[in-house]
Amino acid sequence: MADLDRYPLARARYDLVVNTFFLRPRLVPRLMAAVRPGGLLVVETHLVSQQPSAGPTQERGAHGLRSGELRRRFSAWEVLEVAEGYFTEGGWGRWLGRIVARRPRRRARRRSP
Numbered sequence: 001m002a003d004l005d006r007y008p009l010a011r012a013r014y015d016l017v018v019n020t021f022f023l024r025p026r027l028v029p030r031l032m033a034a035v036r037p038g039g040l041l042v043v044e045t046h047l048v049s050q051q052p053s054a055g056p057t058q059e060r061g062a063h064g065l066r067s068g069e070l071r072r073r074f075s076a077w078e079v080l081e082v083a084e085g086y087f088t089e090g091g092w093g094r095w096l097g098r099i100v101a102r103r104p105r106r107r108a109r110r111r112s113p
Contacts, residue, residue, distance in 0.1 A: 009034040018042045025065060028073055035103045040080075043070060047084060047095040070099040077101040 004019075004027055011033050019031055023045040035041050048064040071082055081100040086093055 004030070012036050015039040016042070020044045021046065023065070025069075032073075032077075032103070037103050037105045039103050040100060041074075041077075041103065042100050044096060044098045045070075047097045064095075065097055067097070070097045074099060074101040077103055 004022065005024075009030050013036065014034050015036055016039060017031055017035050019027075019042070021044065023043060031041060031043075046064040048066055067084055070084070071079065079099060079101050081098070083098045084096070087096050088094075
Protein backbone atom coordinates (compact mmCIF):
# COMPACT_ATOMS: atom_id res chain seq x y z
CA MET A 1 0.00 0.00 0.00
CA ALA A 2 1.30 3.48 -0.86
CA ASP A 3 0.23 7.11 -0.89
CA LEU A 4 -0.03 7.68 -4.62
CA ASP A 5 0.35 11.43 -4.28
CA ARG A 6 3.89 10.87 -3.01
CA TYR A 7 5.03 7.41 -4.08
CA PRO A 8 7.12 7.29 -7.26
CA LEU A 9 5.78 4.47 -9.42
CA ALA A 10 8.32 2.66 -11.58
CA ARG A 11 7.38 2.36 -15.25
CA ALA A 12 6.27 -1.07 -16.57
CA ARG A 13 7.20 -2.82 -13.31
CA TYR A 14 4.01 -4.36 -11.90
CA ASP A 15 1.96 -7.34 -13.09
CA LEU A 16 -1.04 -6.08 -11.14
CA VAL A 17 -2.00 -2.61 -9.93
CA VAL A 18 -5.16 -2.23 -7.83
CA ASN A 19 -6.61 1.17 -7.04
CA THR A 20 -9.78 1.45 -4.96
CA PHE A 21 -11.52 4.62 -3.90
CA PHE A 22 -8.53 6.92 -4.22
CA LEU A 23 -8.34 8.12 -7.75
CA ARG A 24 -7.51 11.55 -8.90
CA PRO A 25 -7.88 11.76 -12.67
CA ARG A 26 -4.32 13.10 -12.98
CA LEU A 27 -3.01 9.82 -11.44
CA VAL A 28 -4.50 7.55 -14.12
CA PRO A 29 -1.60 7.94 -16.61
CA ARG A 30 0.93 7.14 -13.83
CA LEU A 31 -1.00 4.02 -12.83
CA MET A 32 -1.24 2.87 -16.44
CA ALA A 33 2.47 3.43 -17.02
CA ALA A 34 3.33 1.33 -13.94
CA VAL A 35 1.71 -1.83 -15.37
CA ARG A 36 3.93 -4.21 -17.33
CA PRO A 37 2.84 -5.16 -20.85
CA GLY A 38 0.33 -7.98 -20.39
CA GLY A 39 -0.33 -6.92 -16.78
CA LEU A 40 -3.62 -5.87 -15.23
CA LEU A 41 -4.97 -2.68 -13.76
CA VAL A 42 -8.05 -2.86 -11.53
CA VAL A 43 -9.82 0.38 -10.64
CA GLU A 44 -12.91 0.94 -8.51
CA THR A 45 -13.78 4.54 -7.84
CA HIS A 46 -16.55 7.02 -7.26
CA LEU A 47 -18.40 8.48 -10.21
CA VAL A 48 -19.65 12.00 -10.31
CA SER A 49 -23.39 11.46 -10.26
CA GLN A 50 -25.41 12.67 -13.20
CA GLN A 51 -28.43 12.86 -10.89
CA PRO A 52 -29.39 16.30 -9.51
CA SER A 53 -30.35 14.74 -6.17
CA ALA A 54 -26.91 13.25 -5.50
CA GLY A 55 -25.84 13.31 -1.88
CA PRO A 56 -22.64 14.83 -0.52
CA THR A 57 -20.56 11.71 -1.25
CA GLN A 58 -21.23 12.18 -4.95
CA GLU A 59 -20.03 15.76 -5.16
CA ARG A 60 -16.41 14.71 -5.58
CA GLY A 61 -15.57 16.85 -8.62
CA ALA A 62 -11.76 16.55 -8.52
CA HIS A 63 -11.79 12.92 -7.34
CA GLY A 64 -14.77 11.36 -9.08
CA LEU A 65 -14.84 10.33 -12.72
CA ARG A 66 -17.64 10.95 -15.17
CA SER A 67 -19.69 8.13 -16.62
CA GLY A 68 -17.79 6.45 -19.47
CA GLU A 69 -14.45 7.97 -18.51
CA LEU A 70 -12.81 4.69 -17.42
CA ARG A 71 -13.69 3.01 -20.72
CA ARG A 72 -12.39 6.01 -22.69
CA ARG A 73 -9.12 6.15 -20.74
CA PHE A 74 -8.51 2.44 -21.33
CA SER A 75 -9.60 2.37 -24.99
CA ALA A 76 -6.16 1.15 -26.12
CA TRP A 77 -6.17 -1.65 -23.52
CA GLU A 78 -8.05 -4.95 -23.48
CA VAL A 79 -11.02 -4.32 -21.20
CA LEU A 80 -11.87 -7.56 -19.40
CA GLU A 81 -14.67 -6.16 -17.27
CA VAL A 82 -16.30 -2.78 -16.82
CA ALA A 83 -19.32 -1.73 -14.78
CA GLU A 84 -20.82 1.61 -13.88
CA GLY A 85 -23.89 2.49 -11.89
CA TYR A 86 -25.45 2.81 -8.51
CA PHE A 87 -24.24 -0.04 -6.29
CA THR A 88 -25.51 -0.85 -2.81
CA GLU A 89 -23.63 -2.73 -0.13
CA GLY A 90 -24.03 -2.81 3.62
CA GLY A 91 -26.95 -0.42 3.56
CA TRP A 92 -25.04 2.25 1.63
CA GLY A 93 -25.46 3.22 -1.98
CA ARG A 94 -22.85 4.85 -4.21
CA TRP A 95 -22.30 5.72 -7.86
CA LEU A 96 -19.24 3.66 -8.83
CA GLY A 97 -17.13 2.84 -11.82
CA ARG A 98 -15.17 -0.42 -11.99
CA ILE A 99 -12.77 -1.68 -14.63
CA VAL A 100 -10.33 -4.54 -15.10
CA ALA A 101 -8.04 -3.94 -18.07
CA ARG A 102 -4.95 -5.63 -19.53
CA ARG A 103 -2.11 -3.53 -20.88
CA PRO A 104 -1.25 -4.52 -24.45
CA ARG A 105 1.82 -6.70 -24.84
CA ARG A 106 4.74 -5.21 -26.69
CA ARG A 107 4.88 -6.05 -30.33
CA ALA A 108 7.86 -8.04 -31.51
CA ARG A 109 10.47 -5.90 -33.19
CA ARG A 110 11.12 -6.55 -36.83
CA ARG A 111 14.65 -7.43 -37.72
CA SER A 112 16.21 -5.76 -40.68
CA PRO A 113 17.60 -8.09 -43.35
